Amino acid sequence: MTTITETTATDTTLSVTNLDMYYGSFRALRDINLDVQRNSVTALIGPSGSGKSTLLRCFNRMNDLIPGARVEGQVLFNGEDIYHPSIDPTEIRLRVGMVFQKPNPFPKSIYDNVAFGLRINGFRGNMDEAVERSLRRAALWDEVKDRLKASGLTLSGGQQQRLCIARAVAVQPDIILMDEPASALDPISTLAIEDLMRELSRDYTIIVVTHNMQQAARVSDWTAFMTMGEDRAGYLVEVGDTHQIFTNPRDERTEGYITGRFG
Amino acid sequence: MTNRPMGRHQRAEFDRDLQNLQDELLALGSMVEKATIKSVDALKTRDLAMSQQVIREDDIIDRKRAELEERAVDLIAIQQPVASDLRMLIAALHVSMELERIGDYAEGIGKISLMMGDQPPIKPLVDIPRMAEKATAMLRASLDALVKHDVEKAYKVLADDDEVDALYDQVYRELLLIMVQDPKVIERGTYLLWTAHDLERIADRATNIAEQVVYLVTGKQVDPNQVSRY
Numbered sequence: 071m072t073t074i075t076e077t078t079a080t081d082t083t084l085s086v087t088n089l090d091m092y093y094g095s096f097r098a099l100r101d102i103n104l105d106v107q108r109n110s111v112t113a114l115i116g117p118s119g120s121g122k123s124t125l126l127r128c129f130n131r132m133n134d135l136i137p138g139a140r141v142e143g144q145v146l147f148n149g150e151d152i153y154h155p156s157i158d159p160t161e162i163r164l165r166v167g168m169v170f171q172k173p174n175p176f177p178k179s180i181y182d183n184v185a186f187g188l189r190i191n192g193f194r195g196n197m198d199e200a201v202e203r204s205l206r207r208a209a210l211w212d213e214v215k216d217r218l219k220a221s222g223l224t225l226s227g228g229q230q231q232r233l234c235i236a237r238a239v240a241v242q243p244d245i246i247l248m249d250e251p252a253s254a255l256d257p258i259s260t261l262a263i264e265d266l267m268r269e270l271s272r273d274y275t276i277i278v279v280t281h282n283m284q285q286a287a288r289v290s291d292w293t294a295f296m297t298m299g300e301d302r303a304g305y306l307v308e309v310g311d312t313h314q315i316f317t318n319p320r321d322e323r324t325e326g327y328i329t330g331r332f333g
Numbered sequence: 334m335t336n337r338p339m340g341r342h343q344r345a346e347f348d349r350d351l352q353n354l355q356d357e358l359l360a361l362g363s364m365v366e367k368a369t370i371k372s373v374d375a376l377k378t379r380d381l382a383m384s385q386q387v388i389r390e391d392d393i394i395d396r397k398r399a400e401l402e403e404r405a406v407d408l409i410a411i412q413q414p415v416a417s418d419l420r421m422l423i424a425a426l427h428v429s430m431e432l433e434r435i436g437d438y439a440e441g442i443g444k445i446s447l448m449m450g451d452q453p454p455i456k457p458l459v460d461i462p463r464m465a466e467k468a469t470a471m472l473r474a475s476l477d478a479l480v481k482h483d484v485e486k487a488y489k490v491l492a493d494d495d496e497v498d499a500l501y502d503q504v505y506r507e508l509l510l511i512m513v514q515d516p517k518v519i520e521r522g523t524y525l526l527w528t529a530h531d532l533e534r535i536a537d538r539a540t541n542i543a544e545q546v547v548y549l550v551t552g553k554q555v556d557p558n559q560v561s562r563y
Contacts, residue, residue: 108482287415300379316416316419317415317416317419317552318416319416324416329344329416329417329418330343330344330347331343333345
């Protein structure tokens with residue numbers, strides 16, 4: 071198996087070149103080119119059906135699990151082609167974690183939820199320390215430290231989502247993909263998740279799909295706007311620093327979408 | 334408007350609110366323009382009743398500005414605007430403030446006229462009305478540029494400020510000369526100097542509005558190198 075190198079010379083952790091993605095004969099993504107900066111938050115925005123989640127799932131080969139899905143073009147992760155035949159997708163998913171829209175803790179204890187990924191990867195260090203460290207990173211430790219044996223499902227929605235983030239962080243990935251991580255949460259829990267994303271971006275690269283424009287503006291350093299063509303294939307319209315996208319987008323399609331007038 | 338590939342047009346109500354705000358801004362602009370012209374006319378014709386009217390009407394201008402500001406803040410809070418919508422609302426806040434200040438200068442000229450009372454001006458007023466004409470023309474052009482999103486016109490306003498500055502220098506030197514020759518007229522000379530200064534400031538405020546137009550349309554601040562081209 072090819073080893074994925076820790077670092078590359080540039081600050082780009084993920085580099086997507088001419089990516090097309092198909093579900094059978096249907097082209098879902100067309101000619102995506104995107105460089106994702108290390109230790110930053112990149113937001114993917116765009117109307118429903120523009121392929122944001124599909125693109126996100128290309129970054130850790132989650133689409134492999136869908137029959138008939140295939141990818142053309144290149145996704146380089148730290149300079150390594152993640153679709154190269156010699157690459158083990160489970161290794162990729164270890165390095166590129168994921169958090170979903172609906173919090174999905176395992177029906178296990180809080181402790182075991184966080185320890186799960188470490189155990190299956192044969193972690194030999196101090197498990198208690200690793201669990202505490204991850205829960206602290208997810209800003210959940212103080213709320214659960216006295217009931218680590220309680221089921222993860224007893225937590226509130228916002229806490230469950232932070233538990234899922236702790237679970238993702240536990241295996242120390244490079245990238246955390248988040249697919250509308252706060253859309254099922256109340257405003258306060260949403261802000262907690264947003265704070266957490268900012269905090270985590272100091273050590274991790276975060277790519278987040280969101281329908282919430284204000285959230286994209288608040289949490290991300292970079293924003294990529296996607297839409298779909300007549301053939302319903304999603305494509306990238308504009309990528310830029312978030313400040314620029316939300317004050318002075320270059321493309322009028324971006325302007326139309328973020329001002330809420332079109333799309 | 335160019336053809337957009339995405340779905341249907343939305344936020345018609347917000348568009349109407351923005352349009353209304355712009356209309357109100359223009360109405361305020363027209364009010365302060367009239368106030369300026371009236372204040373200088375009253376000074377020239379020594380019509381103290383008209384000067385008093387200009388002073389009184391400044392309250393209406395102040396209220397209108399406060400209303401406009403409230404409306405813009407409401408829209409920012411409720412609509413959470415971004416991109417050109419945000420720039421429009423920020424520009425509206427700036428422009429309403431600039432207009433209100435121009436109103437204050439007109440009021441100031443009204444007060445100067447009252448201070449002069451029944452004394453005649455120390456010289457026939459020629460350059461001062463010309464300054465008022467130029468300054469209000471700049472104001473009109475800046476608001477026109479705002480409505481039409483006309484960057485070129487905005488830059489022209491910025492360049493035109495030199496003419497008002499030149500007139501001000503001329504008035505200043507002339508008045509200084511008169512006052513040096515006859516110290517008895519220093520008080521009345523100072524009144525006219527204040528008036529010229531107020532008009533010079535009105536032109537400056539018009540350039541501030543023009544700068545907002547450049548920001549509104551381009552999303553960038555004024556490029557000083559561009560100004561010299563006009």
